[in-house]
Amino acid sequence: MEDTGSTAEAKTTAEDGNLQMSDRLLKSTKPLHRFVRMEPRSLGIVILLFGCAEILMGFQLHLAGENRRTSLNIYSPFWQGVLFVVCGNLSIYTGLHPSKKMMTVSLSMYVVSLLGIIVSGVHRIVLLSLYQRIRRWNRSDWITVRMDLLYGIEGMLLTSSLCALVLLIFLIVVARMALKSTNENVQVIVQQSLPPGTPTAAN
Structure with a gap:
């Protein structure tokens, strides 16, 4: 009776050990967990701060009541x-709840935001060149101060957009690689461990 109990206990311990080892192996090689190791939460916080700064500066431009061309012509600070x-x-x-569905949604939004940065970036570069021309051809100190102010605001927003562009490109590459890995065929090897002393069938 003691041998049977010790055999069953040894079998349970071996199975628990195999399950823990398989779980650790799964977490270390699973593409979604590899995506989480790239710290999408930290990058998400940085992008979130860029978004809040963009909206706040858009409100500042709106409250200033500037009659010259700014980013508000296409409402780029808001969208x-x-x-x-x-x-x-x-x-x-x-990053907190990794899944293939959420990663696909995130990847789609990354691409849309990337296209938005390209559109707003081109528009802001045109505005910066316009402010330079106005400042060069006008002798009024008031116009010069206004152009310097608008140039600084639009330049800051363009710089933050370019920083967000780099982060989004990195997240797009990492998410695309993770989704590609999950779509590949995965081979599963099943091992059956028998307790000691169990006779095996002869071939």
Whole structure:
């Protein structure tokens, strides 16, 4: 009776050890966990801050009542800020609860935000060159101060957009690689461990 109990206990211990080892192996090689190791939550917080800064500067431009051309002509501070906020929240949530569905949604929003940065970036570069021309051809000190102020605001927003662009490109590459790995065929090897003393069938 004692031999049977010790055999059953040894079998249970061996199975628990195999399950723990398999779980550790799964977590170390699973593509979703490799994505989590790239710290999408930290990058999401940074993108979220960029989005909040974009929206706040958009309100400042709106309250200033500037009659010259600014980013508000296409409302880029607002829709780009909203895109950054959404991407940041999705990155944080995906880092906390990784899944293939959430990673696909995050990847889609990353691409949309990337396209938005390209559109707003081209528009802001045109605005910066316009401010330079106005400043060069006008002798009024008031116009010079206004152009310097608008140049600084639009330049700061363009710089923050370029920083967010680098982070989004990195997240797109990492998420795409993780999704590609999950779509590949996975081979599963099943091992059956028999307790000691169990006779095996002869071939």
